[in-house]
Amino acid sequence: xxxxxxxxxxxxxxxxxxxxxxxxxxxxxxxxxxxxxxxxxxxxxxxxxxxxxxxxxxxxxxxxxxxxxxxxxxxxxxxxxxxxxxxxxxxxxxxxxxxxxxxxxxxxxxxxxxxxxxxxxxxxxxxxxxxxxxxxxxxxxxxxxxxxxxxxxxxxxxxxxxxxxxxxxxxxxxxxxxxxxxxxxxxxxxxxxxxxxxxxxxxxxxxxxxxxxxxxxxxxxxxxxxxxxxxxxxxxxxxxxxxxxxxxxxxxxxxxxxxxxxxxxxxxxxxxxxxxxxxxxxxxxxxxxxxxxxxxxxxxxxxxxxxxxxxxxxxxxxxxxxxxxxxxxxxxx
Ligand SMILES: NC(=O)c1ccc[n+]([C@@H]2O[C@H](COP(=O)([O-])OP(=O)(O)OC[C@H]3O[C@@H](n4cnc5c(N)ncnc54)[C@H](O)[C@@H]3O)[C@@H](O)[C@H]2O)c1
Numbered sequence: 493x494x495x496x497x498x499x500x501x502x503x504x505x506x507x508x509x510x511x512x513x514x515x516x517x518x519x520x521x522x523x524x525x526x527x528x529x530x531x532x533x534x535x536x537x538x539x540x541x542x543x544x545x546x547x548x549x550x551x552x553x554x555x556x557x558x559x560x561x562x563x564x565x566x567x568x569x570x571x572x573x574x575x576x577x578x579x580x581x582x583x584x585x586x587x588x589x590x591x592x593x594x595x596x597x598x599x600x601x602x603x604x605x606x607x608x609x610x611x612x613x614x615x616x617x618x619x620x621x622x623x624x625x626x627x628x629x630x631x632x633x634x635x636x637x638x639x640x641x642x643x644x645x646x647x648x649x650x651x652x653x654x655x656x657x658x659x660x661x662x663x664x665x666x667x668x669x670x671x672x673x674x675x676x677x678x679x680x681x682x683x684x685x686x687x688x689x690x691x692x693x694x695x696x697x698x699x700x701x702x703x704x705x706x707x708x709x710x711x712x713x714x715x716x717x718x719x720x721x722x723x724x725x726x727x728x729x730x731x732x733x734x735x736x737x738x739x740x741x742x743x744x745x746x747x748x749x750x751x752x753x754x755x756x757x758x759x760x761x762x763x764x765x766x767x768x769x770x771x772x773x774x775x776x777x778x779x780x781x782x783x784x785x786x787x788x789x790x791x792x793x794x795x796x797x798x799x800x801x802x803x804x805x806x807x808x809x810x811x812x813x814x815x816x817x818x819x820x821x822x823x824x825x
Contacts, residue, residue, distance in 0.1 A: 498795050501527035501559045503551065503574055504566030505539040508588060512617070513565055514543055516784035522792030527557040551577050559583055561795055565615075568673065572597040575612065579604035586791055588615045589682055591809035593673075598813065602806040611800065613791065614809030618683045619690055619802050620786030622779040623758050623765050627749060628691050628802070630756060635767060637753030639692060642726045644684040647714075647734035648743035650676075653707070658739045667732065677715050677820045681730040682812040683782075685719075686804060689811065691749070694722040696815060703823025706733035712823045719815075728819075745781055 500523050502509055517525045529548040530536040540547035548554040551574070562578040564571055564587040572592040578585045585605065591614055592598045605612040618624055631639055650670055655662025670679045677685075688696055696719035703712030713733035719726040735742040745760035754769030758778075765776040787803075794800040 497524070497560075498522060498792060499524050499526035499558065499560045500563055501529060501548075501554060501557055501561075502545075502563045502565060503529040503554065504564065504570070505530040505535055506565065506567075509563075509565040510539065512784040513563055513615075513788075514539065516788040517563070518543060519785055520788040520792050522796060523788060526559060527554060529554045555581065561585070561791075564588060569593055572601050575601040576604045579608040579610065582608055582610060584610045584612075584795060586613045586615060586787075587806075587809070589809055590678065590813050591806055595810065595814060595817075598806070598810040602810065605806060611794065612806035613794070613800070613803045614806055615787065616683055616686045616804040616808065616812070617782040617784055617787050618687055619804060620783040620790060621781050622777060622783070622786070623781070624687060624691075625786075625802070626765075626776055627747065627756055627758070630767065631691055631749065631751075635754065636749060636751030636756055636769065639724045639749055639751050641748075641750040642688055642692065642721075642724060643729075643746070643748040643750075644687060644727070645729045645744060645746045646680055646684060647729065647731040648680075648745075649734055649736040649738070649741055650679075650732040652738070652741065653736040660737070667736075670732065671709075671711060671713060674817065674820055675711055675713060675715070676730045676732040677717070677728075677816045677823070678813065679732070681715065681717075681728055681819070682809075682816045684728045684730065685815045686808060686812045687747075688719065688721060688726045688728070689808070690802070690804070692721040692724055692726070694724075695811070696721045696726055698815070698819055698822065701819050701822040703820075703825075704733075706731075707736065710824070712820070715819065715823045717819045717823070 525545045528545045561584045564574045650667040700718045702716045704714040714731035716729045747758040749756040763778045765778040767774040
């Protein structure tokens with residue numbers, strides 16, 4: 493595989509494929525979007541028309557597509573089946589999070605890819621934001637000394653409680669689905685847990701967890717977890733209940749890395765990214781918190797034979813989901 497001959501297929505062409513994966517694959521010169529596979533015929537026709545990729549209605553049909561790699565953006569309950577199919581075809585895989593619905597399924601999927609001798613990557617897009625890459629580099633350069641504490645906060649409402657936010661009518665089924673699948677730490681917090689592992693280069697151990705249901709349900713929609721990573725104290729606060737009744741979304745997204753010699757501070761809504769140290773405040777280049785383009789540039793390089801850089805593997809996906817599940821179980825007690 494080399495250059496523009498790397499042919500990629502995408503299975504499952506719903507929300508995240510359409511706003512994230514498909515545009516990024518089309519924009520990456522090292523990749524060719526050769527095939528899209530989708531069970532909804534109208535959606536398949538629309539995506540094939542807008543991308544120019546060949547349409548396939550099922551994996552059985554996709555087997556004839558002569559691909560070099562498969563991107564899996566189908567619903568989470570299908571990920572194990574789709575990864576196993578790719579392993580059988582001998583295709584490298586980039587799969588959306590969560591890798592699978594449970595630990596046993598993730599282990600089976602990882603082993604199938606290992607037996608096929610093909611790489612399995614998981615779509616932790618937050619690692620590829622320029623600001624996240626800068627934090628990774630600055631920590632390693634000692635820009636803030638020894639990291640002592642890390643705070644990762646993501647408070648939002650998953651598009652609100654209602655189908656119509658202004659009229660307060662109907663139910664936001666997408667948000668209900670994410671609550672049913674395990675709630676905010678499993679849906680979104682896996683990204684924060686992955687960043688903590690990657691930035692600090694160690695394994696987080698939960699030390700205390702608090703779960704709150706701002707709506708008064710039995711499952712928490714707002715979780716605060718404290719974890720220890722080799723002596724660095726990590727706090728992840730994550731919510732899908734923050735302002736859920738408001739007529740418009742009011743999110744709050746930030747990172748703070750507090751070191752022995754300084755602080756790195758990233759605030760999405762304020763578009764602020766600074767290093768605070770002995771010399772005062774140094775402005776850093778702000779960027780959005782995730783990057784599909786950066787992820788596909790890394791994917792293309794890896795498929796072309798370069799080292800896989802910062803691409804998160806199936807095992808990274810498994811560990812983040814194990815942590816998120818353990819935290820969620822403690823939060824629900
Ligand atoms: N990394 C991120 O920022 C991010 C954001 C949103 C969603 N996600 C993850 O991406 C995955 C997909 O989420 P979504 O919101 O796009 O879901 P979605 O329901 O909008 O899209 C899934 C698509 O898969 C199709 N599909 C279902 N079964 C199929 C099959 N057997 N073969 C082919 N296509 C099939 C559906 O028709 C649908 O179009 C989930 O795992 C979700 O957690 C990640």
